[in-house]
Amino acid sequence: xxxxxxxxxxxxxxxxxxxxxxxGLEEQFWEEEVFAEEEGVEDEEVDEASLKYLVLxxxxxxxxxxxxxxxxxxxxxxxxxxxxxxxxxLVKLLEDKYEDVRMNAALALxxxxxxxxxxxxxxxxLVKLLDDEKEVTVFAVTxxxxxASKGLMDRxxPxxLVELLEDxDMRMFTLTALVxxASKGLTDKxxPxxLVKLLEDxDxxxxxxxxxxLATYASGGLTDKxxxxxxxxxxxxxxxxxxxxxxxxxxxxxGLTDKxxxxxLKELLEDxDxxxxxxxxxxxYAEKGLKPT
Numbered sequence: 641x642x643x644x645x646x647x648x649x650x651x652x653x654x655x656x657x658x659x660x661x662x663x664g665l666e667e668q669f670w671e672e673e674v675f676a677e678e679e680g681v682e683d684e685e686v687d688e689a690s691l692k693y694l695v696l697x698x699x700x701x702x703x704x705x706x707x708x709x710x711x712x713x714x715x716x717x718x719x720x721x722x723x724x725x726x727x728x729x730l731v732k733l734l735e736d737k738y739e740d741v742r743m744n745a746a747l748a749l750x751x752x753x754x755x756x757x758x759x760x761x762x763x764x765x766l767v768k769l770l771d772d773e774k775e776v777t778v779f780a781v782t783x784x785x786x787x788a789s790k791g792l793m794d795r796x797x798p799x800x801l802v803e804l805l806e807d808x809d810m811r812m813f814t815l816t817a818l819v820x821x822a823s824k825g826l827t828d829k830x831x832p833x834x835l836v837k838l839l840e841d842x843d844x845x846x847x848x849x850x851x852x853x854l855a856t857y858a859s860g861g862l863t864d865k866x867x868x869x870x871x872x873x874x875x876x877x878x879x880x881x882x883x884x885x886x887x888x889x890x891x892x893x894x895g896l897t898d899k900x901x902x903x904x905l906k907e908l909l910e911d912x913d914x915x916x917x918x919x920x921x922x923x924x925y926a927e928k929g930l931k932p933t
Contacts, residue, residue: 691716691723698729703738710744717751727752727759734765739773746779753786763787763794770800777804778813785817788824797821798828805834811841815849822856832857832864839870844879851883858890867891868898875904882914885921892924901925902932 694716697709710733713726730752733745746769749762766787769780781804784797798821804814815838818831831853838850851874854867868891874884885908888901902925908918925931 691721691726695723695726695729698726698733703741706733706736707738707740707744710741710748714744714748714751717748717755720755722752722755722757724757727757728761731759731762731765734762734769739776742769742772743776743779746776746783750779750783750786753783753790756790758787758790758792760792763792767794767796767800770797770804774807774809778810781810781813781817785813785820788817788820788826791824793821793824793826795826798826799830802828802831802834805831805838811838811846812849815846815853818853819849819856822853822860825860827857827860827862829862832862832867836864836867836870839867839874844877847874847877847880848883851880851887855883855887855890858887858894861894863891863894863896865896868896869900872898872901872904875901875908878911881908881911882917885914885917889917889921889924892921892928895928897925897928897930899930902930906932 691713694709694712697705698713700706700709710730713730716722727749730745730748733741734749736742736745746766749759749766752758762783766780766783769776770784771777772780781801784794787793788797798818801814801818801821804810807814821827835850835854835857839847841847841850851871854864854871857863868888871884871887871891874880875888877884881904885905888898888905891897901921905918905921905925908914909922911918922932
């Protein structure tokens with residue numbers, strides 16, 4: 641007498657189907673990668689199946705596989721190739737146990753935001769990452785700046801960013817985020833004095849971003865009078881002078897001027913790169929009754 645086979649476990653069947661799907665997408669992924677390499681096809685021309693395969697890997701038990709998959713998704717987004725449905729998974733990965741996964745998830749969310757795709761639930765998790773390892777925090781700051789540019793902000797962020805100015809490795813990213821927040825009206829009163837100190841930094845890039853931040857803060861009515869002599873000094877640096885001139889104009893709009901800036905601003909009218917900003921500053925000074933001789 642024959643016995644009937646027991647019913648197949650539906651969970652086992654479901655697992656097998658998922659495994660088959662992953663294997664199929666993996667095979668298609670590598671076929672397209674090889675084709676792209678052989679034919680010289682750009683990445684953005686390759687990718688719908690590849691992206692689907694990478695999304696599956698976000699649930700992989702192997703830490704390195706997850707980290708690499710998130711990094712690849714971030715790279716795709718940087719090329720404008722996105723999948724909106726992946727956002728909740730990226731947000732979840734901000735709390736992953738593995739540092740590289742959290743770091744790459746923040747990067748991916750930043751790149752997605754730059755493509756106009758955001759998930760508001762990411763904000764509190766990104767804020768939490770400001771207290772993570774430096775490598776993670778850098779990308780959290782970048783993501784928070786990208787989210788701010790889309791109008792999604794957390795009021796607790798500016799004071800935390802000001803604290804991060806103390807870390808020289810974080811400054812460029814932090815200044816960018818401070819500008820993004822300040823341009824949307826969210827500032828921190830403790831920022832200007834710390835920004836003034838950065839005008840003495842040897843790195844021209846840091847000084848440029850600092851001037852941009854001071855200018856943005858001044859536009860919102862938040863200034864530091866002690867900054868003026870140091871801003872004027874930046875007019876002597878050919879790479880920084882245009883930014884210094886604009887910042888002086890913003891400060892003048894708030895009633896803060898320095899007469900010693902006038903001769904140099906006049907000279908900069910002959911500078912091909914700086915003349916527009918110099919004219920802007922001189923116009924603001926003229927409104928306050930100050931003109932070069």
